[in-house]
Amino acid sequence: xxxxENDKADNIIIDKVANxxxxxxxxxxxxxxxxxxESVFKEHCEKAEKFDKYNLYKATLNKNxxxxxxxxxGYVFNEYLCAGRTMYIDIxxxxxxxxxxxxxxQLMDFAVFKLHQDKNARFLRWTTRNDLTEAxxxxxxxxxxxxxxxYRINNPNFTAPLICARxxxx
Numbered sequence: 497x498x499x500x501e502n503d504k505a506d507n508i509i510i511d512k513v514a515n516x517x518x519x520x521x522x523x524x525x526x527x528x529x530x531x532x533x534e535s536v537f538k539e540h541c542e543k544a545e546k547f548d549k550y551n552l553y554k555a556t557l558n559k560n561x562x563x564x565x566x567x568x569x570g571y572v573f574n575e576y577l578c579a580g581r582t583m584y585i586d587i588x589x590x591x592x593x594x595x596x597x598x599x600x601x602q603l604m605d606f607a608v609f610k611l612h613q614d615k616n617a618r619f620l621r622w623t624t625r626n627d628l629t630e631a632x633x634x635x636x637x638x639x640x641x642x643x644x645x646x647y648r649i650n651n652p653n654f655t656a657p658l659i660c661a662r663x664x665x666x
Contacts, residue, residue, distance in 0.1 A: 510553050510603070518541050524568055525568060549572050566590060566593075566599055568589050569587060572586060584622065595630070604638055607620060
């Protein structure tokens with residue numbers, strides 16, 4: 497997949513991913529989560545869609561008279577006791593062959609637009625892992641500085657399959 501001057505963000509269309517398109521966007525999702533399994537990805541997406549809570553959008557580019565998926569953004573709105581209604585970006589990935597062309601920024605701008613459409617939401621939040629240096633750099637160049645720290649404790653009793661398990665250190 498070679499990219500060229502026509503592969504810029506101004507040629508991008510952002511559309512909601514339909515259930516029948518889930519497997520079409522899965523290869524791009526794997527760039528974010530290399531350990532992802534198709535069946536678990538599809539199951540989680542269908543479960544979220546059933547409850548109408550998850551929003552998954554694709555950024556497509558016209559390439560050789562067909563639409564090529566070059567980016568994904570997924571978000572959910574949550575209610576927090578202290579923060580109120582908050583938009584949380586769960587997935588943001590741009591195809592490795594199309595990075596540094598403004599597509600990630602356009603996806604972030606899309607998220608901000610969706611935030612502004614929701615009159616009850618106060619914040620837009622997202623996280624990334626420290627070891628994803630390209631992502632950390634991208635977010636630092638976006639609309640805000642880090643607002644805090646994110647911590648987690650893994651539940652040793654959790655047995656359900658994960659979409660995006662972090663590779664284990666050996």
